Amino acid sequence: MKKNLSILGSTGSIGIQTLQVVQNEPEKFEVLALSAWKNIELLKEQIVKFKPKFAVVKDDKSAKELINKFDHKINCHILYGEYGLNKISTLANVDSVVVAITGMGALKPTMEAINAKKQICLANKEIIVSAGEIITKKAQENGVNIIPIDSEHSGIFQCLEHRWHYDNIEKVFITASGGPFYHLKESALENVSIEEALNHPNWKMGKKVSIDSATLMNKGLEVIEAHWLFNIPLHKIEVIIHPQSFIHALIQYDDGSMVAQLSYHDMRIPIHFALCYPQRVKNSLPRINLEKIGQLTFKKFDSKRFPSVELCYETLRQGGTLPTVLNAANEVAVNAFLNKGLKFNNIIKIVSLAVEQHQNILNPNINDIIEQDREARKLAEKICKENI
Numbered sequence: 001m002k003k004n005l006s007i008l009g010s011t012g013s014i015g016i017q018t019l020q021v022v023q024n025e026p027e028k029f030e031v032l033a034l035s036a037w038k039n040i041e042l043l044k045e046q047i048v049k050f051k052p053k054f055a056v057v058k059d060d061k062s063a064k065e066l067i068n069k070f071d072h073k074i075n076c077h078i079l080y081g082e083y084g085l086n087k088i089s090t091l092a093n094v095d096s097v098v099v100a101i102t103g104m105g106a107l108k109p110t111m112e113a114i115n116a117k118k119q120i121c122l123a124n125k126e127i128i129v130s131a132g133e134i135i136t137k138k139a140q141e142n143g144v145n146i147i148p149i150d151s152e153h154s155g156i157f158q159c160l161e162h163r164w165h166y167d168n169i170e171k172v173f174i175t176a177s178g179g180p181f182y183h184l185k186e187s188a189l190e191n192v193s194i195e196e197a198l199n200h201p202n203w204k205m206g207k208k209v210s211i212d213s214a215t216l217m218n219k220g221l222e223v224i225e226a227h228w229l230f231n232i233p234l235h236k237i238e239v240i241i242h243p244q245s246f247i248h249a250l251i252q253y254d255d256g257s258m259v260a261q262l263s264y265h266d267m268r269i270p271i272h273f274a275l276c277y278p279q280r281v282k283n284s285l286p287r288i289n290l291e292k293i294g295q296l297t298f299k300k301f302d303s304k305r306f307p308s309v310e311l312c313y314e315t316l317r318q319g320g321t322l323p324t325v326l327n328a329a330n331e332v333a334v335n336a337f338l339n340k341g342l343k344f345n346n347i348i349k350i351v352s353l354a355v356e357q358h359q360n361i362l363n364p365n366i367n368d369i370i371e372q373d374r375e376a377r378k379l380a381e382k383i384c385k386e387n388i
């Protein structure tokens with residue numbers, strides 16, 4: 001039987017690759033709903049190709065623009081905004097919701113999908129950083145599986161398939177390629193361009209996650225994500241540099257065995273795994289050729305050189321609404337770097353300042369998270385203006 005999918009963020013890097021997986025295996029998947037935000041042109045092409053029953057865009061204006069592109073002859077309900085995203089996350093005949101929206105815009109539809117007991121294929125990391133405890137608790141209460149798409153977390157998920165060894169975990173290693181600037185001198189970081197920062201050595205991704213990879217904030221966010229998704233104590237999670245990006249995660253067990261997950265650095269592999277879960281299904285995606293690679297190398301991560309990772313550890317140690325503020329300020333600062341001329345090495349300074357100035361709220365509920373996210377954005381905007 002086909003799996004019915006709702007794909008949130010279908011016009012982004014993960015969304016497009018999800019549709020490539022679907023297109024390669026049309027007998028396994030049916031696309032019931034798609035969402036974009038501003039990219040109406042690409043969404044139109046996707047509607048023509050995949051014939052979803054629902055499509056969602058940012059607002060009324062974009063919805064009209066999309067309908068006009070079809071000369072009003074369209075066999076698909078066009079919805080918009082938060083209502084639209086919530087609707088396609090809860091459709092009765094949807095089996096899995098792919099969350100490939102970037103940023104906190106994914107929070108409400110994901111919570112709705114969990115409440116409606118849909119399986120979640122989760123690419124978005126910002127919502128787990130910001131509200132991981134609430135989301136994972138809600139998923140547990142509703143018996144909902146969250147299958148990670150982020151390659152490192154797909155790796156941990158696969159290494160942990162034999163969950164009865166969970167208590168024997170000594171260490172979980174998350175690998176980091178180091179991004180485009182790992183070997184640059186600190187002084188050289190001041191003048192890096194947007195193009196250089198977007199140019200990741202191993203992965204082609206959306207802009208936000210590419211900049212996060214260049215600041216290494218992405219690794220810090222992934223540490224927080226791993227903590228909440230797998231309930232692993234923070235002191236057991238370690239980042240290790242592995243420039244080739246073939247190993248995505250390793251688990252050291254207390255009997256001396258280490259289990260690793262390897263795959264080619266192609267996001268369609270973890271996407272395919274998440275879409276097919278709980279089955280493991282044959283595909284024709286690229287394989288690793290060990291003889292060709294020759295060697296896999298590792299180095300200790302230099303946390304002094306890239307303080308973003310330690311900032312994430314410290315933020316999570318303190319907990320409460322601090323991770324929410326860290327995430328919100330980071331979204332604002334990355335945006336300011338991409339659009340407003342903020343210098344690259346000021347991104348993490350702004351995040352640190354926002355975190356420092358925040359009055360932490362312990363044991364926040366979802367409304368606290370939403371409100372503090374909003375406040376942190378205002379604060380970070382203000383700090384950005386002072387630094388541009």
Ligand SMILES: NC(=O)c1ccc[n+]([C@@H]2O[C@H](COP(=O)([O-])OP(=O)(O)OC[C@H]3O[C@@H](n4cnc5c(N)ncnc54)[C@H](OP(=O)(O)O)[C@@H]3O)[C@@H](O)[C@H]2O)c1
Binds near residue numbers: 102103124126207209
């Ligand atoms: N790309 C990767 O390889 C990768 C790997 C691991 C994890 N992730 C994570 O996956 C998520 C998506 O990453 P991506 O690289 O695919 O991002 P992306 O290329 O920027 O795509 C984002 C998608 O979300 C839509 N969108 C943007 N803002 C929105 C909002 N406020 N409300 C609703 N929809 C919105 C965009 O629509 P428009 O195109 O119409 O603007 C687009 O469809 C991120 O959280 C990222 O950290 C990505």
